[in-house]
Amino acid sequence: MKLRGLYAITDSQLLAGKFLAYVEAALDGGVTLLQYRDKSSDEARRLREAEKLYELCSRYKTQLIINDDAELAARLGVGVHLGQTDGPLTSARALLGAKAIIGATCHSQIELAEQAAKEGASYVAFGRFFNSTTKPGAPAATVDMLAQARKRLHLPICVIGGVTLENAEPLVAHGADLLAVVHGLFGADSTQEVTRRARAFNDLLKSSV
Numbered sequence: 001m002k003l004r005g006l007y008a009i010t011d012s013q014l015l016a017g018k019f020l021a022y023v024e025a026a027l028d029g030g031v032t033l034l035q036y037r038d039k040s041s042d043e044a045r046r047l048r049e050a051e052k053l054y055e056l057c058s059r060y061k062t063q064l065i066i067n068d069d070a071e072l073a074a075r076l077g078v079g080v081h082l083g084q085t086d087g088p089l090t091s092a093r094a095l096l097g098a099k100a101i102i103g104a105t106c107h108s109q110i111e112l113a114e115q116a117a118k119e120g121a122s123y124v125a126f127g128r129f130f131n132s133t134t135k136p137g138a139p140a141a142t143v144d145m146l147a148q149a150r151k152r153l154h155l156p157i158c159v160i161g162g163v164t165l166e167n168a169e170p171l172v173a174h175g176a177d178l179l180a181v182v183h184g185l186f187g188a189d190s191t192q193e194v195t196r197r198a199r200a201f202n203d204l205l206k207s208s209v
């Protein structure tokens with residue numbers, strides 16, 4: 001499967017009171033990967049919400065990815081995204097199987113991405129490219145580094161951190177396959193606007209194949 005397109009990531013605070021409506025609006029506009037990202041320790045709620053997203057993603061034929069939690073991903077039979085301190089990629093691969101989508105945070109370090117590739121990652125994520133209200137303290141990455149990464153890596157490259165419709169084009173031009181977005185997608189006033197943004201992100205990626 002070709003991993004290219006919009007990678008929508010949920011945020012429990014931003015989506016409070018409109019969680020499923022906004023996620024469905026994004027799926028309606030076209031989402032390649034949907035990440036369930038909830039940093040709380042409320043396991044019961046996390047399972048409930050992840051199950052709802054699983055149903056929704058199945059209807060829209062979108063791949064669900066769980067942030068941080070390989071056990072929850074295994075329970076649902078979906079993919080996982082792991083940061084540098086979220087546990088070994090090799091264990092997640094062993095748990096989830098050869099076909100599962102497993103993503104790895106690599107900040108701005110191509111060496112981390114090469115290591116992740118060796119350990120079985122399906123895609124690598126670089127960021128943060130712009131100021132992010134969702135994760136302001138994430139280490140910064142540059143477009144020059146992205147261009148270098150594109151030359152050296154043969155895996156799909158995901159970019160993250162403050163990505164919006166206004167600033168995404170250079171990232172695509174320098175080799176990004178997946179645009180991972182929270183606020184630039186879900187920080188909208190209506191479901192219609194979420195759907196419009198999702199379509200527009202996909203158009204950006206299509207026009208540069």
Ligand SMILES: Cc1ncc(COP(=O)(O)OP(=O)(O)O)c(N)n1
Binds near residue numbers: 037068082083084103
């Ligand atoms: C697609 C994608 N890229 C990077 C991250 C960040 O992962 P991590 O560094 O583990 O930070 P948290 O998201 O867990 O706070 C991500 N979640 N998704």
Ligand SMILES: Cc1nc(C(=O)O)sc1CCOP(=O)(O)O
Binds near residue numbers: 132
């Ligand atoms: C979860 C996350 N990880 C980042 C990284 O750089 O690793 S930036 C980020 C937040 C992405 O949200 P927004 O699109 O609202 O900036």
Ligand SMILES: [Mg+2]
Binds near residue numbers: 067068083
């Ligand atoms: Mg993490």
